[in-house]
Amino acid sequence: xxxxxxxxxxxxxxxxxxxxxxxxxxxxxxxxxxxxxxxxxxxxxxxxxxxxxxxxxxxxxxxxxxxxxxxxxxxxxxxxxxxxxxxxxxxxxxxxxxxxxxxxxxxxxxxxxxxxxxxxxxxxxxxxxxxxxxxxxxxxxxxxxxxxxxxxxxxxxxxxxxxxxxxxxxxxxxxxxxxxxxxxxxxxxxxxxxxxxxxxxxxxxxxxxxxxxxxxxxxxxxxxxxxxxxxxxxxxxxxxxxxxxxxxxxxxxxxxxxxxxxxxxxxxxxxxxxxxxxxxxxxxxxxxxxxxxxxxxxxxxxxxxxxxxxxxxxxxxxxxxxxxxxxxxxxxxxxxxxxxxxxxxxxxxxxxxxxxxxxxxxxxxxxxxxxxxxxxxxxxxxxxxxxxxxxxxxxxxxxxxxxxxxxxxxxxxxxxxxxxxxxxxxxxxxx
Amino acid sequence: xxxxxxxxxxxxxxxxxxxxxxxxxxxxxxxxxxxxxxxxxxxxxxxxxxxxxxxxxxxxxxxxxxxxxxxxxxxxxxxxxxxxxxxxxxxxxxxxxxxxxxxxxxxxxxxxxxxxxxxxxxxxxxxxxxxxxxxxxxxxxxxxxxxxxxxxxxxxxxxxxxxxxxxxxxxxxxxxxxxxxxxxxxxxxxxxxxxxxxxxxxxxxxxxxxxxxxxxxxxxxxxxxxxxxxxxxxxxxxxxxxxxxxxxxxxxxxxxxxxxxxxxxxxxxxxxxxxxxxxxxxxxxxxxxxxxxxxxxxxx
Numbered sequence: 001x002x003x004x005x006x007x008x009x010x011x012x013x014x015x016x017x018x019x020x021x022x023x024x025x026x027x028x029x030x031x032x033x034x035x036x037x038x039x040x041x042x043x044x045x046x047x048x049x050x051x052x053x054x055x056x057x058x059x060x061x062x063x064x065x066x067x068x069x070x071x072x073x074x075x076x077x078x079x080x081x082x083x084x085x086x087x088x089x090x091x092x093x094x095x096x097x098x099x100x101x102x103x104x105x106x107x108x109x110x111x112x113x114x115x116x117x118x119x120x121x122x123x124x125x126x127x128x129x130x131x132x133x134x135x136x137x138x139x140x141x142x143x144x145x146x147x148x149x150x151x152x153x154x155x156x157x158x159x160x161x162x163x164x165x166x167x168x169x170x171x172x173x174x175x176x177x178x179x180x181x182x183x184x185x186x187x188x189x190x191x192x193x194x195x196x197x198x199x200x201x202x203x204x205x206x207x208x209x210x211x212x213x214x215x216x217x218x219x220x221x222x223x224x225x226x227x228x229x230x231x232x233x234x235x236x237x238x239x240x241x242x243x244x245x246x247x248x249x250x251x252x253x254x255x256x257x258x259x260x261x262x263x264x265x266x267x268x269x270x271x272x273x274x275x276x277x278x279x280x281x282x283x284x285x286x287x288x289x290x291x292x293x294x295x296x297x298x299x300x301x302x303x304x305x306x307x308x309x310x311x312x313x314x315x316x317x318x319x320x321x322x323x324x325x326x327x328x329x330x331x332x333x334x335x336x337x338x339x340x341x342x343x344x345x346x347x348x349x350x351x352x353x354x355x356x357x358x359x360x361x362x363x364x365x366x367x368x369x370x371x372x373x374x375x376x377x378x379x380x381x382x383x384x385x386x387x388x389x390x391x392x393x394x395x396x397x398x399x400x401x402x403x404x405x406x407x408x409x410x411x412x413x414x415x416x417x418x419x420x421x422x423x424x425x426x427x428x429x430x431x
Numbered sequence: 432x433x434x435x436x437x438x439x440x441x442x443x444x445x446x447x448x449x450x451x452x453x454x455x456x457x458x459x460x461x462x463x464x465x466x467x468x469x470x471x472x473x474x475x476x477x478x479x480x481x482x483x484x485x486x487x488x489x490x491x492x493x494x495x496x497x498x499x500x501x502x503x504x505x506x507x508x509x510x511x512x513x514x515x516x517x518x519x520x521x522x523x524x525x526x527x528x529x530x531x532x533x534x535x536x537x538x539x540x541x542x543x544x545x546x547x548x549x550x551x552x553x554x555x556x557x558x559x560x561x562x563x564x565x566x567x568x569x570x571x572x573x574x575x576x577x578x579x580x581x582x583x584x585x586x587x588x589x590x591x592x593x594x595x596x597x598x599x600x601x602x603x604x605x606x607x608x609x610x611x612x613x614x615x616x617x618x619x620x621x622x623x624x625x626x627x628x629x630x631x632x633x634x635x636x637x638x639x640x641x642x643x644x645x646x647x648x649x650x651x652x653x654x655x656x657x658x659x660x661x662x663x664x665x666x667x668x669x670x671x672x673x674x675x676x677x678x679x680x681x682x683x684x685x686x687x688x689x690x691x692x693x694x695x696x697x698x699x700x701x702x703x704x705x706x707x708x709x710x711x712x713x714x715x716x717x718x719x720x721x722x723x724x725x726x727x728x729x730x731x
Contacts, residue, residue: 092599170627174642214635217643218476219627220515220590237480245481254634262477266489270471272440281634304675305713314445314672314711324443330469333541337492340537341485348484350523350530357526359547368505368550368560369596369603 009035012087014045016057017102020111030054031098038088042080042099043071045087046113058112066227069162073113074102079164079225082113104167106176120176121163124183128206132190135197149194155353156189156235158228165222165232177211181222181232184213188235191242203243207251213239214255229353245347260285267338270326275315278302432504432561435497436464437517437551439510440472441664445672448708449664452693453509453554455707459570459700460562462507465500467493473516475665476631483523484534490520491534494551495543505550507557509693511663514553515587515595521551522594553588555662555692559606564613572701574615578722580695581619581656582607583647585666586627607660610692614699619656623647628666633673638680644669645681657718658688660695667691671713688716698723 011033019027032049043061050057059082061071066084073082076094082101090099107115135143165181172178179187187206190196206212213236222232243249244256261280265273280286283295290299299306309315325331341348442450457464470493472478479486494517497506508514524531525547535544552560558567589597589604597603604625611618629643648670651659661667669677671689678685690698694707704723709716 170643171632171639173626174629174646175636175639178639210636215632215639217627217629217640218631219586221586221627223591237476240480241482253636258634259477259481262475263481263485266472266474266478272444272472272475274441274445278634302676305672308675308713309445309672312711312713312715314447314713316447319444324440326469326471330471333492334471334489336540337488337537338485341482341488344484347482348533350483350487350527352523352526355527358528359526368552368556369601371505371550371560 005037005039007038009037010087011035012045012091013098014042014049015098015100016046016049016112017100018057018112019103019109020058021109022111030057036087038086038091040087041083042073042075042085042087042090042101043082045099046082046101058110058114060114067160069160072104072115072162072164072167074100074104074167076100077102079104079167081162081164081227084227104163106166106169106172107163115163115167117163121161121166121180121182124166124180125161125186127179128183128187128190129198129202130183130186130190132193132196133198135195143195145194151354152351153189153192155230155351156185156192159185159189159226159230160228162227164225164227165230168221168225170219170221171215171217175211175215178215179206179209179211179213181216181236184216184239185230185232185235188239191239199242200247200249203239203247204249206239207243207249207253207255210253212253213243214251214253231353241347254281257281257283257285257289261289265323267335269323270331270334271324273323275320276323432461433463433465433500433502434505434507434557435500435503436466437470437493437497437506437508437510437513438466439508439513439664441668442509446664446667446691448711449509449667449691449693452691452697452702452707455702456693456697456700459697459702460558460567462557462562464507465503467496467500467506470496473513473520475512476516476519479516479519486516487520487523487530488534488537490517491524491531491545492538492541492543493517494521494524494549495538495545497551498546498549499543505552505557505561507552507554509554509662509691510665511553511585511588511661512665514551517551518594521549553662555588555606555610556603558610558696559603564609567610567613567696571614571699573699573723573726575611575617575695575699575722576615576726578616578719579619579655579657580611580616580690581621581651581654581659582611582624583628583651583659583661583663583666583670583689584625585661585663586625588662589625607662607692610696611660614695616695616699619651619654621647621650621654621656623650628663628669630665630669633669640669641673641677641680644673645677645683645685648674648677648685648687649681649683652685652687656687657722658690658716660690660692662692664691674714686714688712688714688719690716690719 013031013033016030017027018030032053034045034048036045043064046059062068064083066081071082075085075090091097103109103113103115107120110116169180172180191199191202216236220233244259250256258281261277264285265277279290279295282298283289283292289295438450471489473490474486538544584607608618623646626647627643629640633640667689674685697707704720
C-alpha cells in the first residue's frame with residue numbers, strides 16, 4: 001500500500017498481547033497510544049510504546065527494513081513483519097480503530113511478542129538438510145550451472161526465515177509434527193538445485209514421512225502470509241510433482257496414489273469419480289485397487305458414512321459404482337490433450353514470479369472484480385479501481401536468507417532501548 | 432442474466448442436492464443456466480500438482496467452451512474449489528500471450544480457442560456483484576429471521592487474495608456474511624470460518640483432516656449456530672458427510688447441519704426444504720427445517 005510520507009504525526013492506539021510464561025500469570029492485553037506519522041511502521045509504534053510507557057514489552061527486531069525476518073508478529077490477526085506494516089494501513093484493517101498486535105502462532109511464546117523460533121521453526125529447517133550435498137567429483141573451481149536452472153530456485157531463496165508462514169499453517173495447527181511451509185520451501189531450494197546430489201533421497205524422505213510433503217492441506221495460508229512472495233505451498237506442490245512424476249516415488253501416505261488416480265480418472269471419465277478415487281488412493285491406481293487390503297480396510301472404517309449416504313439418497317449406488325462421464329466425443333478431446341501434453345519431452349511450467357506478466361492485467365482483473373466496478377461506475381460515473389498487478393519479483397532478495405535471525409531479543413527494556421535508538425542499517429545482525 | 436454454468440463434478444456426484452438446489456433457485460433470480468456439459472473436471476489443484484500445463488489446458492478448454500455460449504455474460508460455478516483451481520490456471524493463461532498461444536495450439540484439434548479475459552464467478556460473487564444485495568433482499572419471501580447461520584468460506588474462495596481479486600474495495604471474503612444478512616439471517620462468527628475443512632488431506636492424513644473439520648464444527652456449535660453455509664461442495668463432504676467420523680475424532684457430539692449456499696438462498700426465496708434436497712444430508716438439518724416449519728406456522 002502506498003503511503004504518503006508528508007503527513008503530520010497522528011495518534012495510534014496499540015493493543016498488545018502480553019504474556020510471560022515464567023510469571024505464572026495468564027496472558028492479558030495492554031493498550032498504549034503513541035504519536036507517529038501514518039507512514040511509520042507498527043514496529044516503530046511498539047518501540048515508542050516501550051520507550052515511553054513500559055520498558056518490559058518484549059519484541060524481537062533488528063534491521064527494520066523487512067530483510068532480517070526478526071519482527072514477525074500478528075497484526076489484527078494476520079501474520080506480518082511489524083517493520084513492514086504501515087500504521088495507517090494497520091489502523092484501516094483493524095476492527096475498531098485499535099491496532100491489535102499478538103505473537104505469531106504455532107510456536108510457544110517466550111515473552112509477549114517473542115516466540116521460540118528454535119523450538120519449532122529452526123528445528124524443522126534442520127530437518128530438511130538445508131545445505132548442498134555436492135555432486136562428485138567436486139570441481140576444482142566453482143560449479144558451472146545454467147542461469148535458468150538457478151533462476152528456478154530464486155523464489156525459495158527470497159525467504160527471510162521470519163516464520164510468518166509457520167505461524168499461519170493450518171496443517172500444523174492440528175498436526176504440530178508437520179514439517180511445514182518454510183522448511184519445505186527450503187527443501188525445494190536444494191531439490192531444485194542442479195548441483196545437489198541427493199534429489200531422490202531428499203524427495204523419498206519427504207514423501208515417506210507422514211509429516212512430509214503430503215501433509216500440506218493446500219489452504220494457501222502460507223502463500224498469503226509470506227512477505228516475500230516465496231509461495232511455500234507452490235514449492236511443496238513442485239516437490240510433490242518431481243517426487244511423483246520424475247522419480248515415481250510411491251509413498252506410504254497415499255500421496256502418489258491419490259494424484260495418479262485423480263489424473264487417470266479424469267482422463268478416463270472426464271469428471272471426478274469420487275468412490276473410485278477413494279479406493280484407488282488406498283489400494284492403487286487401477287480398477288482392482290479397491291480389492292487391495294488397504295482399500296478394504298478404509299472402506300470398512302467408512303461404513304457408518306457409507307450406510308448413512310445410501311439411506312439418505314446422497315449416494316446413488318449406480319453413480320458410486322459406475323461414475324459419471326462426459327460424452328465420448330468430448331472424452332476424446334480430453335484424452336488428446338493428455339496425450340499431447342504428457343508426451344512432451346519436458347514439462348512446461350510457467351512461474352509468474354520469475355517471468356512476470358507480459359500482458360496488461362487490467363481487462364482480466366481477477367475474475368471480474370473490475371467488471372463489478374465498471375458496472376457501478378456506469379451508474380455513478382466513477383472510474384473503476386485499478387487492476388492488481390501480477391506476481392512481481394520486486395521484493396525478491398535472493399541473498400536475504402544469509403541475513404536471517406538477528407538474535408536480538410528484547411524483553412526488559414534496557415536492551416531494547418539501544419535497539420530503538422539505533423538507526424536502521426547500523427544494528428547488529430548475526431547468522 | 433444468461434451464464435455459462437459450470438456445476439463441477441461433486442455437485443453431480445456425492446452432493447447432488449447442490450446441483451438440484453441451484454436449478455431451483457436460478458429461475459427465482461432470473462439466472463438462465465446454460466450448463467457446460469462438455470467440460471471436464473478442473474483438476475481441483477491435484478492435476479496441476481501432477482502437471483501444470485495439463486491442468487491449464489483442460490481448464491482453457493472449459494473457458495473456451497464458456498466463451499462459445501451465445502449471449503452469456505459470464506461463466507458461473509457453484510464450487511469454491513473449482514473457482515480456486517480455475518483462477519490459478521486463468522492467471523497463468525492471461526499473463527502470457529506466448530503461453531496462451533501454445534495452449535490454444537493443443538485445443539485447436541477440437542476447434543477451440545481461449546481468448547484472454549473470461550469472467551468466471553462463483554454463485555456467491557454473482558449474487559453480490561451482479562444481482563446485488565438490494566435486489567436479493569427484495570426477492571426474499573421467507574426472511575431467515577432468528578436463524579443463526581455460521582458462514583464457512585473454506586480456502587479456495589478467499590485465498591490468495593490478489594489472484595481472487597480481494598482487497599479493501601472488493602470484500603469477497605465477507606460476501607457470505609453479507610448474503611446471510613440480506614436474507615434476513617443472523618451471522619454467527621467463529622474461529623474457523625475461513626480455515627481449511629481438511630478435505631484435501633482426507634486420504635493422506637485422515638486424523639488431521641477430521642480434526643480440522645471437528646474443530647470448526649465444534650466452534651460453530653459452541654457459538655450456538657443453527658447451521659453452517661458453504662459455497663464449497665468439498666468442504667461440505669468433510670463437514671457433513673464425514674461428520675460422524677469427525678465426532679469420533681473430537682470425542683463430542685457435533686450435530687451441526689451444513690447447507691450449500693443455493694439451499695440457504697432457496698429457503699429465503701420461499702422454496703420448500705424438501706425441494707432443496709435437505710433429506711440427502713448426512714446430518715439432517717432438523718434445526719433449519721424446524722425453523723421453517725415454525726415460520727410457516729406463525730404466518731398461517
